[in-house]
Amino acid sequence: MLGGFAKSLFGSSNDRYVKSLKSITDKIAALEPQMQAMSDDDLSQQTARFRERLAAGENLDALIPEAFATVREASVRTLGMRHFDVQMVGGIVLHRGEIAEMKTGEGKTLVATLAVYLNALPGEGVHVVTVNDYLARRDAEQMGKLYGFLGLTTGVIVPNLADHERRAAYHSDITYGTNNEFGFDYLRDNMKYDRASMVQRPFAYAIVDEVDSILIDEARTPLIISGPTDDKSDLYIQVDAVVKQLGEDDYEKDEKQKSIILTEDGTERVERMLEAAGLLEGANLYDFENTQVVHHTNQALRANKMFKRDTDYIVKDGKVIIIDEFTGRMMDGRRWSDGLHQAVEAKEGVQIEPENQTLASITFQNYFRMYPKLSGMTGTAATEAPEFYDIYKMNVVSIPTNVPVQRVDEEDEFYKDTQDKFRAIAKRIREHAEKGQPVLVGTVSIEKSELLSEFLNQEGVRHEVLNARFHESEAHIVAQAGRLGAVTVSTNMAGRGTDIKLGGNAEFRIEDELRDMPEGPERDAAIAKIEAEVEAERQQVIAAGGLFVLGTERHESRRIDNQLRGRSGRQGDPGLSRFYLSLDDDLLRIFGPDTLFAKMMRNNIGDGEAIGSKWLTKAIETAQKKVEARNYDIRKQVVEYDDVMNDQRKVIYEQRADIMDADTVGDVVVDMRVATVNAVVGGAIPPDTYPEQWNIEGLKAQASELLNVDVPIEEWVKEEGIEPETIEERVLAAAEAVVEEKAKDLDTETWTGIEKSILLQNLDHHWKEHLAMLDALRQVVHLRAYAQKTPINEYKQEAFAMFERMLGNIREDVTRTLAYAQFRMAPQMPEFGDYGQLPELPDFITSHIDPFTGEDNSADWDAGTRGLVNTTLPPLSIPKPTGAEVGEDPESWKGVVNRNAPCPCGSGLKYKHCHGALV
CATH class of the missing domain: 3.90.1440.10 (SecA, preprotein cross-linking domain)
Structure with a gap:
């Protein structure tokens, strides 16, 4: 009670924080006349001036007022949109590495430009992460006009790009892309054998759009790159x-x-x-x-x-x-x-x-925690604020709306069963549609949306169904959901990324209706007519009460319900929202207080009757909180287990990077050989034992098997006073001599390439096997709980022991491979740009199947030895990449062109994604 009184008197901590930013927004506003007075050239030169000041020692915070004022003016000139003061607050929150919660229709895409521009000034790259390819392309194209005006470059990452296109996009000042693509590129980069073929650069700053969807909902499952078994x-x-x-x-x-x-x-x-x-x-x-x-x-x-x-x-x-x-x-x-x-x-x-076998994996939690600075924006984050802070150390800040929200949120209405509920919903929709009020209906599954569609057909209501079956046209359907009397049934509105404007969306109408009309006075007149019609229709819809959002069921998460509600009441528009529930709903059936609901519903409600009360709505919210807490525990467990793997992943990936960057890896190889000899001799000659207790036969056999040496150990042990250290030194010297004999016929650069290739291939092979073992361990370790042991602690201990064994196996295999390998140069080695010649590799390396796209997104140059041939692969050559040099007829390329090579037709795609898919 006292807390509520204090909040009403002093405001919440969120209100006080937002209020504290007013001094900065006032400074930005004061600079507006100065920016308006600048010519286009002067305004675009601001970027160079800011970079000079950063180079002189100023920090980004000092640049906020001028940088934000510059972006505001540039946006007016390039996009015709001026940032509101509340959007400036959102920009500051994003720059500070926090989550900006902004209601739908408040212009989150435009808010991001402020923090993106400021953080792109150091030239280290800013990643803007979206939930789907459509939004990534759209935002990069629209906002790219603003960034381009200010002298910054923009790239976009979408599926099926060639590596050189990805590299160019990542080396732009600003890179748009989906969470999946960013994560998969990170994993793929750490499976490559050449630093030059990696596409990403070190992480600096990321803004995550729809942050709750990406960092909460999708974080329940890790990203996995896998190969077939x-x-x-x-x-x-x-x-x-x-x-x-x-x-x-x-x-x-x-x-x-x-x-x-x-x-x-x-x-x-x-x-x-x-x-x-x-x-x-x-x-x-x-x-x-x-x-x-x-x-x-x-x-x-x-x-x-x-x-x-x-x-x-x-x-x-x-x-x-x-x-x-x-x-x-x-x-x-x-x-x-x-x-x-x-x-x-x-x-x-x-x-x-x-089935697929895991080759590389990472959770979104561990991927995004690698960014030194991370921020996010969404319409619904407050309910998950504790999780955002626990996992990502990000605070959630609710940004006030530019215009007060006019939407009316009615109490939930309860029915006895699904049939009664859907009948009532169909009648209610018909009533509102007849008076011209557009209705957006949210369902939880395709099955439910199709069932409702049948009821609407019975009522004679014209409607659009938007679900997974028709997702290609979803942006156009959503864009027109605010038209007079429109009825749109949607499976889910999370992250749709298109605002519903009352009266319809003029831009989409122009695109759909005037697509084939050429530029000229006739087209201009048609555009003016559409815009006038949309404005007139908007006024009619406002008079009818704005958009009515109707939920056919409560979702497990309150956020999803809020996202649906948030589609109405955009920028001060009137609106209405209500949820309809029944005892058959999954949430009530599985998580609701069973006896209470069952008794009240069955005893007090007749067929077709409905009840509604604040108490019932509160009970539903309690059930949702239970589910949210359970889901949080699941995600937390995923992170706990992945944290164990993450420590090991960092070691392996850092080791790979060190090998690729090193001028020579001879020291690493020698250390592995020494450790292997030490283990072999130590196993056969335990400390503090007599020569007659030594396993001489076993030592000879292992020396032959691992080191390719035949050493007279039985003669050595006859020497008086021979020490184990002496035997170890002699075995090592013999092993060194075998390898030196192989290396003397090759130049230093070639030999270094061989050593690097063998190191990386062995590292990858054993890491793949280790991941499979960890997967198996994770599935069975929970059984240790029956022995009163904590599964996660048991997992940590077992995983550490397995990692130690894996490192030992890598040392042995590298030593054995070098000892037995026979090297010769491939007969002809045409050069491919900067990468040289690369051999075809086994399936487990070249087949990188993304579970999110189903595409084989292995890089053109995933691995290899730059023309050197290892012991297990025959000499292979990759034909030159132009049609003229391999013959003009695509039929002649079959079996000649490497499937991962650029297609000889010059399209820029891999052969397997171009002409290789046709033959």
């Missing part, structure tokens, strides 16, 4: 057939935890069926020999009993495509890991793609 299609199909015969009594399902397990009777039944199918070794399902079968059975059980078609995924063109639970979009190319996607493919009877 053996095909097990038959096993998936056989296990799926067994699971399909199970009844509800054979398993227990926990929708709250999203888990499912076999009952005792179910286990016995599965054992009998698997045994009959010849898939079980022995009589017990849980014997060690049946580990793989158990894993496949569990995944088939989840696929058949937990995952629903048209809710969790859809089947399109014979492929299972995941539906993003937060945005309702198809995640084309993204695949569930650990065999789950294959289990769903078996369930649906479509072609089963091979």
Whole structure:
């Protein structure tokens, strides 16, 4: 009570913080006349002046008033948009590495230009991270006009760019792109064998748009680059057939935890069926020999009993495509890991793609924490403020709206069941649409949006359905959702990135209706007519009450509900919002206070009746908070486990970078050889033992196997007083002599290239194997809890021991490879730009499948030895990249052009993405 009184008297801490920034916004406003008086040339020269001041020792904070005033004036001249004072506040918040929470329609894209410009002045690069490719391209194109006017370069990162295009984009002053592309480029860069072929430069500053969607929702799963493993299609199909015969009594399902397990009777039944199918070794399902079968059975059980078609995924063109639970979009190319996607493919009877093995992975949390300065913006972040601070050390600042919000948020309305609810919704939509009020309807799944569409058809209501099936046209549908009497049904409005303007969007209408009309007076007149129609329609919609946002169900997260609500009431427009709920809704069914809701709803509500109260709305919010807390725990656990891997990842990636940057790696190779000899001799000759206790035969065998030397150890031990150290020195000298003999025929540069190649290939091979081991460990370590041990602590200890073993294996393999290798130069080595000749590599390196795009995005020059051939690969040559030099006929390129080489047609694409895809 006292807290509420104090807040009303002094304002909240957020209000006080925003108020403290007024002195800076006043300075920016005072500079406006000065900026307006400048010519275009003078204004664009501001960037050079600011950079001179930075070079002289001034810091960025001192430049804020002048830099922001410069951007404001440049925006007016290039975009026709002037930043409001509240947008200046947002810019300051972003510059300070905090999260700016701004309501929909407040112009977040324009706010970002302030902090982006200021932080681009040092020339270290600014990354602007968006949720999809459409927004990345759109924002880069629109805001690029402003940056270009001020003398800054803008790049954009989207899928299927060639490496030289990515490198150019990353070396621009400002780079737009999606979170997935930035993360995958980081992983791919750390799988390359040549520093020159890496595309990113050191991180400096990033602004994350829709920060809650990227750093909270999508952070539940890590980014993974993977390569194919053996095909097990038959096993998936056989296990799926067994699971399909199970009844509800054979398993227990926990929708709250999203888990499912076999009952005792179910286990016995599965054992009998698997045994009959010849898939079980022995009589017990849980014997060690049946580990793989158990894993496949569990995944088939989840696929058949937990995952629903048209809710969790859809089947399109014979492929299972995941539906993003937060945005309702198809995640084309993204695949569930650990065999789950294959289990769903078996369930649906479509072609089963091979499982993938992890080659590199990182969580969004650990990726974005690598930026020295990170900020974000969104319309809804306050509910997740503690998590943003705990994980990313970013505060959330709520920015006041430019014009007070006029939207009316009505209390939730409750119905007995889904049918009653949807009937009521359809009638309510018809009433509002008939009086000209546009309606935006939010549903939680494709299934629900199509069910509502049927009810609307029965009521005779014309409407547009926006869901994962029609995402190509979503921007145009959303843009016109504010037209008179328009009814738009949307699966989810998170991160759609297009404002709903009352009366419709003139720009989209011009693009759609006048696309084929040439420039000239006729087109200008048509544009003026459309703009006048849109303004007249806007006034009619305002008179009808503005946009009505109707939610058919509460989402697990309050943020998603707020995002839907936030589509109405833009920039002081009138608006209305209301949610309709029923006892059948997933949130109430799974997380609601069961007995309370059930008794009240069933006893007090008749068919078709509705009730609404603040108490019920509060109860729903409590259920949502429970789910949010649970989801936070899941994300926190993902981070805890990835932190262990992250420490190891840093060591491996730093080691790779050191190897690539070094002029010579001879010292590293020698140290590995010394450590290997030390381990071999130490194992055969333990400390404080007598010569008769030494394992001479074992030592000879290991020296031969690892070092390619045949040493007379049995003669040495006959020498009186021989010490283990002496034997170690002699074995090492013999090993050194073998390698020196190989190196003497090659020049220093060539030998260094060989050593680097062998080091990097061994490092990558063992790191890949280590990741697979860590994945397996993570899946079973929770069982240690039964022994009263903390799983995460056990994971840390085991992972550290595995890492130590991996380093030992790398040392041994590098030593063995160099000892046995036979080197010769490839017969002809045409040069490719700066990169020289590179051999084709095994699948596990060249096949980098992005789970988010399904594309093989391996770089053109992922790895190799610059024309040197290692022991396991035959000499290969890459043809020259022009059509004239390899023959003009594309048919003649088949089997001659390396699939990862630039296509000889000169398109700039890889051969496999161009003519190689056709032959």
